[in-house]
Amino acid sequence: MKVGSMGILWVEFKIHIKNINKKIRKMIEMNDLRKKLKIPDDALKVINDFLLDEKNPLINDLLDIVDKYGGIEEINRKAEEASKVENLLEKLKKKKPEYVKDIEWLISQRDNNSFISIADYRKRILGDKAS
Secondary structure, three states, X not given: OOHHHHHHHHHHHHHHHHHHHHXXXXXXXXXXXXXXXXXXXXXXXXXXXXXXXXXXXXXXXXXXXXXXXXXXXXXXXXXXXXXXXXXXXHHHHHHOHHHHHHHHHHXXXXXXXXXXXXXXXXXXXXXXXXX
16 A cells, blocks of 8 residues: 555545544534423423413313313314315315316326435435435
8 A cells, every 4th residue: 555545544534533523522412402401390390380270261261162172082083184185175175276286286196106205316416425
């Protein structure tokens, strides 16, 4: 091996180590950031006291509304039903029928696997840098 090629290898090695150090620092920063998300116990107690106070008119009114619409399970069931594509499409037909044809075309393209995944797109554009 020539002396010049050793120098190149050494530079590549240093760059590789620098990249590893950056990744490690980023992981440590994320860990520190995650710790900052912790809610102190005394703050949780204040929140729980507020939510559980039977004389709290705000929460009582909220619970009345939830009860009026059939309870949590019924509200979630209705929300799930309303978010189905076929129901959203029916709603769109009533409000903005001019968009329905385009949406149906997109659905057919999706069903024919005409689109690529974001990961594949990134790989196609960025090559090895995508990972």
